[in-house]
Amino acid sequence: MSVNKILDQFPATIQATKELTQKQKDVLIASIQLFAKQGYANTSTHQIAVAAHQSEGTMFKHFKSKANILRVALEPVIFQIIPDVAAELKKDTLSKPFTNLHDFLIIFVQNRMEFAEANQDAIKVFFSELLYNEDLRQEFIDVARKQFIVSFEGTVTKLQKHNLIIDWPFTMIFRYIASVVAGYILDRYVLFPNRDWNDDDEAKYLVAELEKVLQPEQA
Amino acid sequence: MSVNKILDQFPATIQATKELTQKQKDVLIASIQLFAKQGYANTSTHQIAVAAHQSEGTMFKHFKSKANILRVALEPVIFQIIPDVAAELKKDTLSKPFTNLHDFLIIFVQNRMEFAEANQDAIKVFFSELLYNEDLRQEFIDVARKQFIVSFEGTVTKLQKHNLIIDWPFTMIFRYIASVVAGYILDRYVLFPNRDWNDDDEAKYLVAELEKVLQPEQA
Amino acid sequence: MSVNKILDQFPATIQATKELTQKQKDVLIASIQLFAKQGYANTSTHQIAVAAHQSEGTMFKHFKSKANILRVALEPVIFQIIPDVAAELKKDTLSKPFTNLHDFLIIFVQNRMEFAEANQDAIKVFFSELLYNEDLRQEFIDVARKQFIVSFEGTVTKLQKHNLIIDWPFTMIFRYIASVVAGYILDRYVLFPNRDWNDDDEAKYLVAELEKVLQPEQA
Amino acid sequence: MSVNKILDQFPATIQATKELTQKQKDVLIASIQLFAKQGYANTSTHQIAVAAHQSEGTMFKHFKSKANILRVALEPVIFQIIPDVAAELKKDTLSKPFTNLHDFLIIFVQNRMEFAEANQDAIKVFFSELLYNEDLRQEFIDVARKQFIVSFEGTVTKLQKHNLIIDWPFTMIFRYIASVVAGYILDRYVLFPNRDWNDDDEAKYLVAELEKVLQPEQA
DNA sequence: GATGAATGAGACTTCATTCAT
DNA sequence: TATGAATGAAGTCTCATTCAT
Secondary structure: OOOHHHHOOOOHHHHHOOOOOHHHHHHHHHHHHHHHHHOOOOOOHHHHHHHOOOOHHHHHHHHOOHHHHHHHHHHHHHHHOOOOHHHHHHHHHOOOOOOOHHHHHHHHHHHHHHHHHHOHHHHHHHHHHHHHOHHHHHHHHHHHHHHHHHHHHHHHHHHHHOOOOOOOOHHHHHHHHHHHHHHHHHHHHHHOOOOOOOHHHHHHHHHHHHHHHHOOOOO | OOOHHHHOOOOHHHHHOOOOOHHHHHHHHHHHHHHHHHOOOOOOHHHHHHHOOOOHHHHHHHHOOHHHHHHHHHHHHHHHOOOOHHHHHHHHHOOOOOOOHHHHHHHHHHHHHHHHHHOHHHHHHHHHHHHHOHHHHHHHHHHHHHHHHHHHHHHHHHHHHOOOOOOOOHHHHHHHHHHHHHHHHHHHHHHOOOOOOOHHHHHHHHHHHHHHHHOOOOO | OOOHHHHOOOOHHHHHOOOOOHHHHHHHHHHHHHHHHHOOOOOOHHHHHHHOOOOHHHHHHHHOOHHHHHHHHHHHHHHHOOOOHHHHHHHHHOOOOOOOHHHHHHHHHHHHHHHHHHHHHHHHHHHHHHHHOHHHHHHHHHHHHHHHHHHHHHHHHHHHHOOOOOOOOHHHHHHHHHHHHHHHHHHHHHHOOOOOOOHHHHHHHHHHHHHHHHOOOOO | OHHHHHHHHOOHHHHHOOOOOHHHHHHHHHHHHHHHHHOOOOOOHHHHHHHOOOOHHHHHHHHOOHHHHHHHHHHHHHHHOOOOHHHHHHHHHOOOOOOOHHHHHHHHHHHHHHHHHHOHHHHHHHHHHHHHOHHHHHHHHHHHHHHHHHHHHHHHHHHHHOOOOOOOOHHHHHHHHHHHHHHHHHHHHHHOOOOOOOHHHHHHHHHHHHHHHHOOOOO
16 A cells, blocks of 8 residues: 555655765664653753764764754654645545545545654654744744645645535644544553554544544535 | 633632742742743743742742742643543533533533633643653643543443443543644644634534534434 | 769750750750761751751851851860860879879770760761861860860879879870770761670770870889 | 882872873862862862863763762772781781781881871871761771771781780771871871971881780780 | 864752841 | 741752864
8 A cells, every 4th residue: 555655754764865874864863762752852962972873073063953953853754744645645546536535534544643653753752842942833834834735735625625525624624633643643652652552443443533523514 | 601610720720729928829820931931941940030030049948849840830730631520510410410412512612721721831831741751741640540530431431321422432532532622722822822713613613523523323 | 983973964064054045955956966967068057947946047046157056066075075184083082092094094984985975976076077177176276275284284294203104295195095085986986886885895995005005114 | 118119109099090081180189189178068069170270061071970079089098098918018028027016017007107198188088078978988898898808807817826916806906006097197187287297206106006005915 | 074072151959147027 | 036938159060062183
């Protein structure tokens, strides 16, 4: 299934980026792990350097500041946490054109669950930094706005035209989807990572929650 | 409506607590404001002291440590963010015994919206600290467990017996409600506090989202 | 035996002093105990106030400063750690005039052991403060000088005239006695207070050590 | 005489230690001097940094805590204040096997006087910290125990077998020697450093004091 | 280029002392 | 008079960043 390809994004994304040397990628990976465990403010650049097996001097040569390490490390999440729904749909509808909300939600949920599984740490850091880091928030809002217009909002509008989704304001729909998915991620990866999770069951509940609310009123 | 009384909780709660002097309340209020704006780790005790118009010495005499300031300031949220649903219901069912989910949700949503409005800053701080502050997380989980057993889970179970709510596992129901409400709070007070919000509309959407999912399957 | 009377000096000394109220004596007693356990510098005036069951304000009214509390509390030791040998001898020689070193040492050693037993804490504090507290050291040296002249040195000189003690310089003799006795006190009360001590045995060894060295060369 | 070589120990010891940079040695030397003059508790890390011509940051990078500076600075004293008697004897008895207590005491006293001369400050600090610093006391007791068993107690027992020293319990003998030597050091370097001292005379008195007491009873 | 020693600003915290009540 | 809340100076320690090697 095409969505699987999204899986190897991250930290694969970091791994693949051409402009970064392996040492620099080590820094980003170590950073995300430490930030996720202790928080950004409670992690020292010294800790990062040790975890990434290199000197602080070298680290600062490349990344200039601690804040910049965070920014670069979170870039993949900033760009991918809102999925490029349009692209995903296009891939899948090549063979099987979209005619119902249910199939869309199944693909969407699976896609996001895989993204979350692969990027737990970075997502946790991203959310917490979003609260206080004005720069990050602004950068994300800018990116998100574009993503919405070219993909998400467009897709939703199209679905609404075909009466495949409820006729609520886009922001309402978006927040609802985001809330349900984010709630799952928080529960699953942040609050109770050690509970005994059954991902298939979770997926079914998520789809059900989304479908019940988002299906068109008199469908 | 009885739920209105819950409104004057916080920072009203801080204001009213008998054991605290006005100076101590000033510290808590200033702390929450600063923490909400800059984050706990980025706020110095010096800043708090200045904002609360007193010396750091005095502050530490009363609160012993910065961590303790946070703990005391968040106590109201820890204890009230999960509402005492049972108590609320009892008040309202004195006159009008509960017979449908819809009325329950209206009261519930209004109650939480008012709580959020009154405690925006503290809620924001609470969420962000929940991510990395083990002690806080543990304290909250302990408190929450009790709250669940005596109130929330009991209420849900009772509703399920009367076929007034969907027959999903309690944790699933709880997470769904929490996700939807928390998503609204995040959007409303953290991410886009300056947008032009219509609280009545928001309440209607929230109730709709909750009702569509939570209503019993063949009701 | 007359030396027994010296026993009830301290903290009896503090208890008896006329100019001090009970509350003030409580402060001195608490101070000595805390200083002995933690050191002067590591003991806060707050701790003392709590241990003495009164307010810091009152304490400072009477004692003016922490340093002064120490000075007043140590006064008994300053004045009595060098025994008034002449007076002791006079008492005992009323019945049994002194004719040999051995009897003198027995009385002397017993006297000092009892003093040490009764004033362990204060002695410990006294020694440690002697090292760095210039004022205390000067006060002690002044007091000691007088005590020497009127009592100790006079006694030794008299004993030397009668060929009852070795003909070494007085300072040498004094240091020797002080070393042997202080070494015992340190071992007994500071370093190994929990060992199983037999005070009679210790007394015999002390007397032996003193006698072997201090007896006149061809006695 | 071989014991002279022990002289260049300290602060020579600090100077020579291979693992320490010059900057780190500066810290230790400055610390000991300041601690000896003012006491550990009354000396600020700022004072040490200034005296050692570096920043507090650098100091803490290497020593981690003020307590650790003390510990490292006192290490030479901890390990050498109880002399390795056995080793000393072996050196000297290569040519001239030990047959009397007198020669042993001469060597011993000279050795300790030289050690004291070279380490006055550290010894003073060591003694005062021994009173309240539990960790230091424990470390010293541990080290001392080993030193005793392999060297001091063995030597004394051997001397007793050959009837070269009095048949007292070892702890008694050890405390007596320690008292006499420590009494001298305290008098000489702490209480009256400015008096006009004649070290040869002092040595003779010390040897006499030790010999009179320690010689076998019917030798 | 790569390193890590050095820095100094600033964080949290303690405490002897004062003073309004 | 007795109190203890309030203070601010000073203490220990951390850390992002720089720079000489």
